[in-house]
Amino acid sequence: MTFLKSWEEFEKAAEKLYLQEPSKVRYTMKYTHSKNQLVLKITDDAVCLQFKTEIAQDLRKIDKFINNLVRHMVSKET
Numbered sequence: 001m002t003f004l005k006s007w008e009e010f011e012k013a014a015e016k017l018y019l020q021e022p023s024k025v026r027y028t029m030k031y032t033h034s035k036n037q038l039v040l041k042i043t044d045d046a047v048c049l050q051f052k053t054e055i056a057q058d059l060r061k062i063d064k065f066i067n068n069l070v071r072h073m074v075s076k077e078t
Contacts, residue, residue, distance in 0.1 A: 001048040002047075002049055002050065003050045004050070004051050007051065007053075007058060010040070010049060013049050014042045014049055014069075015068075017044060017047055017049065018069060019072075020044075022072070024044040025043070025044045026042070027041060027043075027066070027069070029041075029062075037052055037053070038052065038053055038059070038062070039051070039052045
């Protein structure tokens with residue numbers, strides 16, 4: 001499992017991973033209240049990318065990314 005340090009690096013790698021094999025990719029988010037930390041994980045069982053943050057402003061970036069990813073998932077375009 002790879003924790004990527006910057007959001008931009010994670011976003012590019014995750015989108016690339018999704019576009020390679022869309023049917024195998026899944027993501028999870030986990031919030032740990034005691035640490036005030038959000039972990040976003042995207043995997044295709046061969047590659048696992050993770051990003052963790054404690055910064056509330058990153059939530060908007062994550063929300064925008066997830067909305068974009070879901071839009072890709074439901075679109076009929078390949």
